[in-house]
Amino acid sequence: MVEDKNKTIKILLVDDERGFVEVISKRMSKRNIEATKAYSGREALQALRKMDFDAVVLDLKMEDMDGIEVLKIFKKIVPDLPIIMLTGHGSEEAARDGIRLGASDYLTKPCDFEELILKIQEVVSSRR
Secondary structure: OOOOOOOOEEEEEEOOOHHHHHHHHHHHHOOOEEEEEEOOHHHHHHHHHHOOOOEEEEEOOOOOOOHHHHHHHHHHHOOOOOEEEEEEOOOHHHHHHHHHOOOOEEEEEOOOHHHHHHHHHHHHHHHO
16 A cells, blocks of 8 residues: 555654644644644643544653653543654653553653654544
8 A cells, every 4th residue: 555645644742841842843834744743641631531643752851741641541532543652861761661552652751853754644544
């Protein structure tokens, strides 16, 4: 089956660093990726209940709920939803815990934008 390269990828971008979310989502829009922005775990859960996503990019450390807690809830709601964890330097062990709990992959922040795009494309194409 030939995959449609022009099909928009819909992701949920979850991070409490508003500046990061704004910059990344704007850059993604130029790469045919539509990012729904959530600035907390609670906002992310509300978005997941309202829309379908091809993948999630989820920060590990947030103020209201940590990424592992959000990951566990997401996996109960949509077990096959690809989730890429973002972690700060020094929290790679927590990200590996996320992999054990069902995350597809993780990147260390600050992450290379092209690497993030590649990971998103990989997890989405493996799900389709």
